[in-house]
Amino acid sequence: MTIHQHKWENSGTHRVPYWVYTDPEIYARELSLVFGGRSWNFVGLEAEIPNPGDYKRTAIGESSVIVVRGKEGEINVLKNQCAHRGLEVCRQEYGATRAFQCPYHQWTYRLDGALSGVPFAKGVGGHGGMPEDFDRKNHGLTKLNVTTRHGAIFASFANDIEPLEDYLGDKMLTLFDRVFNGKALRIVGVSRQRIPSNWKLMFENIKDPYHASLLHVFLVTFGLFRVDNPSRTQMDDTGRHSALVSRRSTNLDPNAATQEMASFQEKLELKDPRLLDIVKEFSDPATVVMQTIWPNLIVQQQANTLATRQIVPAGPDAFDLNWTFFGYADDDEAMRTRRLRHANLMGPAGFVSLDDSEVMDLAQRGIRVDPEQEAVVEMGGRGREDQDHIVTETAIRAFYGYYRETMGL
Amino acid sequence: MSNDPALMQEIHALYARYADLIDEGPISQWPSLFVEASLYKIVTRENLARGWDLGLMLCESRGGIEDRAYAIEHLSMTIPRIVRHLISGITATPNADGTIAVTANFAVFETIEGKPTTTFAAGRYRDVLLRDSDGALRFKEKVSVCDAATINNSLVYPL
Numbered sequence: 001m002t003i004h005q006h007k008w009e010n011s012g013t014h015r016v017p018y019w020v021y022t023d024p025e026i027y028a029r030e031l032s033l034v035f036g037g038r039s040w041n042f043v044g045l046e047a048e049i050p051n052p053g054d055y056k057r058t059a060i061g062e063s064s065v066i067v068v069r070g071k072e073g074e075i076n077v078l079k080n081q082c083a084h085r086g087l088e089v090c091r092q093e094y095g096a097t098r099a100f101q102c103p104y105h106q107w108t109y110r111l112d113g114a115l116s117g118v119p120f121a122k123g124v125g126g127h128g129g130m131p132e133d134f135d136r137k138n139h140g141l142t143k144l145n146v147t148t149r150h151g152a153i154f155a156s157f158a159n160d161i162e163p164l165e166d167y168l169g170d171k172m173l174t175l176f177d178r179v180f181n182g183k184a185l186r187i188v189g190v191s192r193q194r195i196p197s198n199w200k201l202m203f204e205n206i207k208d209p210y211h212a213s214l215l216h217v218f219l220v221t222f223g224l225f226r227v228d229n230p231s232r233t234q235m236d237d238t239g240r241h242s243a244l245v246s247r248r249s250t251n252l253d254p255n256a257a258t259q260e261m262a263s264f265q266e267k268l269e270l271k272d273p274r275l276l277d278i279v280k281e282f283s284d285p286a287t288v289v290m291q292t293i294w295p296n297l298i299v300q301q302q303a304n305t306l307a308t309r310q311i312v313p314a315g316p317d318a319f320d321l322n323w324t325f326f327g328y329a330d331d332d333e334a335m336r337t338r339r340l341r342h343a344n345l346m347g348p349a350g351f352v353s354l355d356d357s358e359v360m361d362l363a364q365r366g367i368r369v370d371p372e373q374e375a376v377v378e379m380g381g382r383g384r385e386d387q388d389h390i391v392t393e394t395a396i397r398a399f400y401g402y403y404r405e406t407m408g409l
Numbered sequence: 410m411s412n413d414p415a416l417m418q419e420i421h422a423l424y425a426r427y428a429d430l431i432d433e434g435p436i437s438q439w440p441s442l443f444v445e446a447s448l449y450k451i452v453t454r455e456n457l458a459r460g461w462d463l464g465l466m467l468c469e470s471r472g473g474i475e476d477r478a479y480a481i482e483h484l485s486m487t488i489p490r491i492v493r494h495l496i497s498g499i500t501a502t503p504n505a506d507g508t509i510a511v512t513a514n515f516a517v518f519e520t521i522e523g524k525p526t527t528t529f530a531a532g533r534y535r536d537v538l539l540r541d542s543d544g545a546l547r548f549k550e551k552v553s554v555c556d557a558a559t560i561n562n563s564l565v566y567p568l
Contacts, residue, residue, distance in 0.1 A: 093455070093558070189456045189463020192559040217484040265484075271472030320559065325463050340462055341469070349451065349465045349564035355486040357563045362488065 006371075008409045013400035014382040019371035021198035021364065026407070027316040033406055034295045035061030035313070038161045040147065040154040042297035042310050043067050043077055045324055047151060047185040048094075053111060056094040058322070059312045060155060060296075065144065066090045066100065067153060070111040077155035078113040079142035089141070100141070113141035150180035152308070168293065169236035175243045175291050178282060179301050184329035188339050191323045193348040195357050197364035199296075199311050199319040200403075205356050206292050207399055209233065209244050209390030210379045215359065218351045221265045222276055223249050224302065225288050231390040239384055239398030240294035246390060248278075248287040275341055275351075278303045292395075294402065302352075304335065305342035317364055321357075323347050411501045411509070420501050420511060420538065423546050428494035431566055436481055439567065440474040444541050448550045449474050451568050454532070455558045465555075465564055481565060489522040492529065492566045501538075508549060509538040515553065517568055519561070530568055532556045 006019045006026070020026055035041060041060040044067050048056055055068035057080060064080035066089075082089045082102040089102040089109065099116065101108045108117035115136040123129025144155040147164045154164055165173055195202065205211070212225050219225040231246035270276065278287070281304060291299040298309040310322040323346065327339045345352045367373075377400075380392025384401050387394050403409070411417065423442065430439040443449065450464040468474040481487075499513040512535055519529035537550040553568035 094459070187459075187461055189461035190558070191453065191456075191463065191465055193562060193564075194559055195562055215486060218480075268484075271475050272468070272470050274469065275473070275476065336462075340464065340467055343463055344467055347465055347564075348560035348562070351480055351484070354563050354565065358485075358487050361562060 006409075008404065010374075012382055013384065013397040013404065014376070014378045016375040016377055016396075016400055017371070018367045018373050018375070020403075020409075021200060021367050022316050022371055024316055027313070029407055030313070031061040033408075034403075036063070036157045037406065038156070038158040039295045040156050040161065040164050040167050040293075041295060042152065042293065042308065043155050044153050044310075045151055045185055045187065045308065045326060046075065046148060046153060047187050047326065048324070049075075051096065053096045053098055054094075055090070055097060055111075057090055057092065058310070060144075060157070061313060063157075064088055064090075065155065066141075067155075068111050074112075075146055075148060075153055076112050077144040077146045077153070078109075079144065081142065082107055083115060083139040083141060107139075109141050113143045115139045115141075150177065150182045151185045152176075152180050168241060169238070171234055172236045172241045172243065172291065172293070175234075175245070175289055176293070176299065178284070178289065179299060179306055185326050186329045186331060188325035188327055188336075188343065190325070191347045193321050193323075193357060194314070194318060195321055195360050196318050197360035198316055198367075199313040201360045201363055202298075202309075202311055202319060202321060203292050203399060204396050205360065206244070206290050206298050207242050207395035208393055209246075210393055211359075212390070215355050216352050217265060217268070218345065221268045224276075224345075224352075225390075227389070227391050229390075230285075231388075233380075233387045233390055233392055233395050235384070235386060235395060235398045238402050240402035241292060242395035242398060243289055243291040244390055244395070245286045246288045247285050275344055276303065277338060277341070279335075279338065281335075292399075294399075300346065302345060303342045304338045305346055306339070307343075307346060317368065411503055416509075417499070417501065419546055420499060420509070423538070423548075424496045424499060424513065427548075428496055432491070432493050436478050436566070437475075439478050440471050443471050443474055443548045443551070444539050445471050447471055447474065447548055448552070449477070449548070449567065450551070451553045451555065451564070453555045453558050457554060465560070466567065477567070485565065487563065487565050490565065491520045491522075493518040493520070493526075494568075496534075504537075507540070509546075511536040511538055515568060517566075527561065529561060530555050530557065532568065 043058050049069045052069050052071050066078045066080050068076050070076050080088045080090050084107050087102050087104050089100045099108050106119050110116050121130045145159050146155050213227040229246050229249050235242045288302045296311040300307045307323050307325045312320040325343050377393045377396050380394050384398040449468040451466045456463050495516045497514050502510045517530045518526050520526045532555040535552045538546050539549040541547045
């Protein structure tokens, strides 16, 4: 039996074959080349684990990892896999501990992953024990390459990877630092959803401002994000990261593009308008910046809701989206309340993002039956350059440029 | 804890009506079970345990609850589905201020059109009831605490 080899026929990225969203072999390659490769994977915020011994469990690709603050306050990211028989040593989603102990044979690891204890290593009553040359130093938990920037934690399976700042590039670093500006962060809360679609569709959704003016009544009607707002679509030099930057308009031209925006509801008014009681908090004029960072992070600033969204794939046709809403430690009471209110826009029940999780479900249902069909990604041309508007799919094309390179497709 | 049969019957009727208005509709009537100055919130056990305030849904007034009901019915793009609430183990404890603290377990099943029924959520209500000016018992606070940290795709309807 020969296994069908997919070929990406077109040299561009304005057409995307559906098999990239469904094929198990492609997915296996993504786990090793995208998530397991030379990439900085977002794994959490330092504010989630403020004290030595605090930890959380998360995953990079499908590899379970422990993100833990060590004794000296440093952050360690450890593969959650006992060096003895491969068990997941950490069973809790989060907590505080002095050590990690595998439940099976009680091999014990320090917060930096070093193996500190092996029961019966010297044998019992002259019987058994590990061989003379067994060296605990060679049997710790696998320690990942870790970097942090202004409270955000990234890890990589690769040791030969450039510093995060170079990885992001100037344009993306500036936008990243806009929200992660060095001020201490405060966690507002987390939410998670299991979305029944390929993980790349999540990135595409955020890289696609074309849909936002059509699908989302809330964005359109309240002017939060619309094609006729002053906006831009930007990428880094490689095309793997991108950002949509836009400014809310309060007096929109009623004759503008709203006729084509079927979801525009002129008369819609909130009975509790505190939901959209937005205050300006950044020095630039942008009111929304949605940034996607290869391979698994979305940084959201919409109104006064700030969040990271971490993508954790779960097979070719599902992924977990882990939302961490945050603010700053010096937020006053009014801002704390405001961030909670604006969080209604986002998350599994978000007035905006609810439409997206539903659409991604429908996309995967449609795609899975026809692997040889392809998506048409030609809004705003066929190129991959920055554009000073959001009537475009250029960021999706740029993403697939880098994706093809990484995957050898 | 109250064992006044008349009060317990009234509370059971309120919870039955709550489930019915969400499951069978009209959802536009769901806010009528809340007093004007009311709170509706869906939280997860994890956020609660970690002292994080985030609500997956947060409505801080009956108006806010009406906004949510309107959005569900008219604004959100959702795949058609039926939800079904089972509510059991209701306990009621009168507070000194005349309100009544209620706890109960809930399970919500979801049936996406064309697919089999799945268990969507399970958890516990931590509610406060108030006798409104017209004599009816209504929710002053309704907090649905979800056991799971993960939602199966979209959280469309209130829990």
